Amino acid sequence: DTGVSQDPRHKITKRGQNVTFRCDPISEHNRLYWYRQTLGQGPEFLTYFQNEAQLEKSRLLSDRFSAERPKGSFSTLEIQRTEQGDSAMYLCASSPPSGRANGELFFGEGSRLTVL
Amino acid sequence: AQSVAQPEDQVNVAEGNPLTVKCTYSVSGNPYLFWYVQYPNRGLQFLLKYITGDNLVKGSYGFEAEFNKSQTSFHLKKPSALVSDSALYFCAVRGNAGGTSYGKLTFGQGTILTVHP
Numbered sequence: 463d464t465g466v467s468q469d470p471r472h473k474i475t476k477r478g479q480n481v482t483f484r485c486d487p488i489s490e491h492n493r494l495y496w497y498r499q500t501l502g503q504g505p506e507f508l509t510y511f512q513n514e515a516q517l518e519k520s521r522l523l524s525d526r527f528s529a530e531r532p533k534g535s536f537s538t539l540e541i542q543r544t545e546q547g548d549s550a551m552y553l554c555a556s557s558p559p560s561g562r563a564n565g566e567l568f569f570g571e572g573s574r575l576t577v578l
Numbered sequence: 579a580q581s582v583a584q585p586e587d588q589v590n591v592a593e594g595n596p597l598t599v600k601c602t603y604s605v606s607g608n609p610y611l612f613w614y615v616q617y618p619n620r621g622l623q624f625l626l627k628y629i630t631g632d633n634l635v636k637g638s639y640g641f642e643a644e645f646n647k648s649q650t651s652f653h654l655k656k657p658s659a660l661v662s663d664s665a666l667y668f669c670a671v672r673g674n675a676g677g678t679s680y681g682k683l684t685f686g687q688g689t690i691l692t693v694h695p
Binding site for chain 1: 582614619620623681685688
């Protein structure tokens with residue numbers, strides 16, 4: 463399968479623990495995005511990378527959240543000192559270079575976080 | 579700021595009947611508009627998009643959407659619904675004003691479409 467891959471698919475953790483999610487985009491896509499989706503809501507934009515550069519971060523992304531894309535390929539999203547309000551589905555998406563696909567995003571199946 | 583409204587949480591339709599899922603938007607500049615579908619335990623899948631040109635856009639699985647600038651709407655339609663169309667549908671918008679990130683979409687809350695046999 464050459465789609466966007468996310469790992470783990472499910473994570474249950476206790477409040478205060480740190481968690482890390484990984485996203486592997488489609489190989490030729492240089493743009494990578496993280497979104498968060500809570501029950502009954504649409505996805506909300508968190509952050510965006512073009513190659514290894516993090517170009518935009520949402521105000522939703524508190525200082526407990528950090529995302530990296532060190533070599534412009536896979537990305538990680540780390541949440542430190544998790545809170546129950548962090549429970550959500552974390553979605554990764556990628557897209558090809560500008561001018562191709564005209565804004566269409568290719569989403570992974572998501573990583574579901576449950577904080578107890 | 580950009581926003582999307584999907585006024586119906588749920589839409590129910592009989593198989594074979596036409597369906598409409600409504601979406602209105604607010605954005606600076608000309609809009610880029612999208613519809614995505616989400617099946618249970620699956621990722622969001624792209625259905626169709628409006629960037630420019632013809633107001634009637636055709637997409638995957640027989641879906642189409644009509645862009646109406648004066649009403650700031652982008653309703654999703656299908657002439658004949660299938661049971662397999664039952665899923666969660668999201669409308670999304672991105673403005674083309676300067677400084678807007680390429681993939682920073684604003685999604686609506688979603689509409690659950692149920693097609694009854």
